[in-house]
Amino acid sequence: MSLLKKILIATGVLILLLIIANYGISYWISQKLPSVLQSEEKMPYNISYRDLDIDLLRGNLTVLDAALSPKDTSGTPMKNGAFGKIDKIKIESFSLWQLLVNDKIKVQHIIIEKPEIILYPEENKYHVKGKLVKPFKNTISTETIDLTEGKFTLLDSTDKIKLQAYNIKINLKKIKVDSSTVKNNMPVKYSSYLFNCDSIYYQAGSQYHITTEKITLSDTSAIVNNFKLTPELSRIAFAKSIPKEKDQYRIAVEKIHVPNSVWGFVNDTLFVHSPEINLNKVNAVIYRPKMPTDDLSTKKLYSQMLRELNFDLQIDKINLKDSYLEYQEQQSYDREPAKVSFSNFNATVANIYSPLHKEEFSTTSLDVSCLFMKSSPLNVHWTFNIPDQSDSFTIKGHLQNVNSSTIDPVAKPLMNLTTQGDLEQIYFTFNGNRETSNGAFAIRYENLKVKLYKKDGKKENKLMSAVGNLLAKNDSDGDLKQADVSVDREKSKSVFNFLWRFLQEGLKKTLLPKIMTKKD
Numbered sequence: 001m002s003l004l005k006k007i008l009i010a011t012g013v014l015i016l017l018l019i020i021a022n023y024g025i026s027y028w029i030s031q032k033l034p035s036v037l038q039s040e041e042k043m044p045y046n047i048s049y050r051d052l053d054i055d056l057l058r059g060n061l062t063v064l065d066a067a068l069s070p071k072d073t074s075g076t077p078m079k080n081g082a083f084g085k086i087d088k089i090k091i092e093s094f095s096l097w098q099l100l101v102n103d104k105i106k107v108q109h110i111i112i113e114k115p116e117i118i119l120y121p122e123e124n125k126y127h128v129k130g131k132l133v134k135p136f137k138n139t140i141s142t143e144t145i146d147l148t149e150g151k152f153t154l155l156d157s158t159d160k161i162k163l164q165a166y167n168i169k170i171n172l173k174k175i176k177v178d179s180s181t182v183k184n185n186m187p188v189k190y191s192s193y194l195f196n197c198d199s200i201y202y203q204a205g206s207q208y209h210i211t212t213e214k215i216t217l218s219d220t221s222a223i224v225n226n227f228k229l230t231p232e233l234s235r236i237a238f239a240k241s242i243p244k245e246k247d248q249y250r251i252a253v254e255k256i257h258v259p260n261s262v263w264g265f266v267n268d269t270l271f272v273h274s275p276e277i278n279l280n281k282v283n284a285v286i287y288r289p290k291m292p293t294d295d296l297s298t299k300k301l302y303s304q305m306l307r308e309l310n311f312d313l314q315i316d317k318i319n320l321k322d323s324y325l326e327y328q329e330q331q332s333y334d335r336e337p338a339k340v341s342f343s344n345f346n347a348t349v350a351n352i353y354s355p356l357h358k359e360e361f362s363t364t365s366l367d368v369s370c371l372f373m374k375s376s377p378l379n380v381h382w383t384f385n386i387p388d389q390s391d392s393f394t395i396k397g398h399l400q401n402v403n404s405s406t407i408d409p410v411a412k413p414l415m416n417l418t419t420q421g422d423l424e425q426i427y428f429t430f431n432g433n434r435e436t437s438n439g440a441f442a443i444r445y446e447n448l449k450v451k452l453y454k455k456d457g458k459k460e461n462k463l464m465s466a467v468g469n470l471l472a473k474n475d476s477d478g479d480l481k482q483a484d485v486s487v488d489r490e491k492s493k494s495v496f497n498f499l500w501r502f503l504q505e506g507l508k509k510t511l512l513p514k515i516m517t518k519k520d
Helices: 003-039 096-102 128-136 235-241 302-307 404-415 462-471 495-511
Strands: 045-048 051-055 060-070 081-092 105-120 140-155 161-175 192-197 199-204 208-212 215-218 222-231 248-266 269-289 312-330 338-353 364-372 376-384 393-403 417-432 436-452 481-488
Touching (some): 235 269, 235 312, 302 364, 338 404, 393 404, 404 417, 481 495
Parallel strands (some): 269 312
Antiparallel strands (some): 051 060, 060 081, 140 161, 161 192, 161 199, 192 215, 199 208, 208 222, 338 364, 364 376, 376 393, 417 436, 436 481
């Protein structure tokens, strides 16, 4: 037999043996793989699939129509825990040696296509680390995971949607899960991640739901488009549903952008650091019904709130651009709410932090430029020092060119008066702390007349209006009319109520005669 014929026969036999081995080993792996996945005593899932395709030469494995369900609910109609189905799982460059010797699946790349996961509530609180991570600590390791076209749904105890995300895309690199990482607050280690989804719905309790459009998150940045916090109840229904006074919020943000950030844990303490957060076109409406019983609990000032945070927060700057804020306060069901609006609202907040793990404490500041009641330029500068136990702060403001007709929607419901004329300039310096305040108020006005109303806010008190206009000068003769103002803080009210009462006192002292500013 010639040498060539021997080589050809040997080659043919080798190829045949490789084909037989490929089918044999593939069959063995298809039988072995389920036992590997189920062998962990703490593995809480049943895992099945329709087809398994193995390419030993390339080290690739493809699973079609995979399904996931909790072990303790198999064969019963009970809905409890995580259920899922996945169109396709492709594993590239897997290590046959690790599977044969160590019962571990070690791969370079995992691609998960069209996963759909539904998470039902459990009797015991669902623990992500215990349920999703620990069972795989000795089973799977991979360099890269790509997930595409995913859908996730979290249901509550009545099968209503609590959280839902569509068209999820995830990329994770250099993932590590082992017996050491599962003990940490972050049980999965990775070098970088990228998360995208088209939209999110979240039921934030019984009074609000949150929606977003496209979200892009990475290990260093975040972009959220068209964020909305929407009340479940109308204003009147909300007012009738609460036992004590409480604000209702309706907030929309066209774009939230965090261009750079870092977060994690140091000795079990969370840290969140970012040099900048940008909020574009915020539209916020705050409604306060005064009909329910007063909430007499002490309200903390912002410096105290930040000082008492139990994690390490450091945000160098927050920018609000081209925004709109409106505050509504309703005194009774039969009266329309007073409305104060701030349009073309641009603001910069600097040095927002918690004192934890800090050696230097910068002054926190807020600078605002906007239009008051859509027509009058307003500039505000607000400063405070977070570590200051007295919670001292200073708010300085300058308001220009206020036509009286623009403030009547506020003055009539809250002060029982309307005005005619122009408020040309208003300056104020408001120095406050957790106990009291003092400062200066100055105003220049022209052709001002007042009309006072009785307590019901409907009928004019003609006598008091006549007396007021008789005794008060109807203009300031081109000069600033000034007054020193002091107001004690009502600790059950917010800092904005504190500021409003200071301004209200300043207006009374400068516009009305002393005989009409007595409390009785």
